[in-house]
Amino acid sequence: MGIKTQAIQRKIIGLKAQAHRVGRFAQKSGNIEMALAPVVTLGGAPEVGAGLEAIGQASRKAGAILKGM
Numbered sequence: 001m002g003i004k005t006q007a008i009q010r011k012i013i014g015l016k017a018q019a020h021r022v023g024r025f026a027q028k029s030g031n032i033e034m035a036l037a038p039v040v041t042l043g044g045a046p047e048v049g050a051g052l053e054a055i056g057q058a059s060r061k062a063g064a065i066l067k068g069m
Contacts, residue, residue, distance in 0.1 A: 016069055023066030030059030 033056030041049030
C-alpha cells in the first residue's frame with residue numbers, strides 16, 4: 001500500500017469514528033427532548049410539546065443512522 005492510500009484509509013476511519021460520536025450525541029439529545037415534551041405539554045404549551053416530541057424522534061433516527069456508519 002502506498003502512503004497516500006494509508007492516509008486516505010486513516011481519514012475514512014477518523015470520519016467514521018466522528019460520525020459514530022455525533023450519532024450517539026444525537027440519540028442522547030433526542031431522548032432528552034422526548035423526555036421534556038410531556039413536561040412542556042403539562043405546562044400549558046401542547047404545540048411546543050408536540051414539536052419537541054417530533055424533533056426528539058427525528059434526532060434519534062438521525063443518530064441511529066450516523067451510528068450505523
